Amino acid sequence: MSHEHAPHDHLVEHAAHAGDPLSRWVAVFTAILAALSGLLHYEEGVLQTQALIFKNDAVLSQSKASDQWGYYQAQSSKGHLMELAAELAPVQRQAFYRDQIAKYEDRKKEISAKARELEKEVEEANRRSEAKEHPQHLFGQALAWLSVAISLAAITSLTGSRKLFWLAGLMGAAGLGVSVFAFMQL
DSSP states (O other): OOOOOHHHHHHHHHHHHSHHHHHHHHHHHHHHHHHHHHHHHHHHHHHHHHHHHHHHHHHHHHHHHHHHHHHHHHHHHHHHHHHHHHHOOOOHHHHHHHHHHHHHHHHHHHHHHHHHHHHHHHHHHHHHHHHHHHHHHHHHHHHHHHHHHHHHHHHHHHHHHHHHHHHHHHHHHHHHHHHHHHHHHO
């Protein structure tokens, strides 16, 4: 089983074996950021999956609500036909048609209530999806900051520039700060 290394892995390993204290700090720093990135990738994936599930629930409920409104329209059309039949029917048959009209009106009330309940489910599922999307986007931003920090740390290994390492530290701190904010949104 082969294991592929990211481009910066070789540099980090080389720096860890070198005698330079800066290289050791860069190696430790990069390892910490890589571990944090793994955690954030996982959390981002969980949130994305949850947001998609809620969005799927919203679409399914919307479809059911649309079906109910279609059924409502069918009952309404039948009711209108019964009204027409009542007007055209002989007096002795009009009571039958009036009963049918009442039956269709009762069904329409039930159907309408069910459709409205499904529409509330749509709103709730969309709200829950959006609640997952916001921290997911924050985790994505945090990962971007951490990726920049890891890249700068890798370049620091090559150049030995302490200023570049400080910049990598600032980028890593920004990623950490955004990720903490994202966790607070959960």
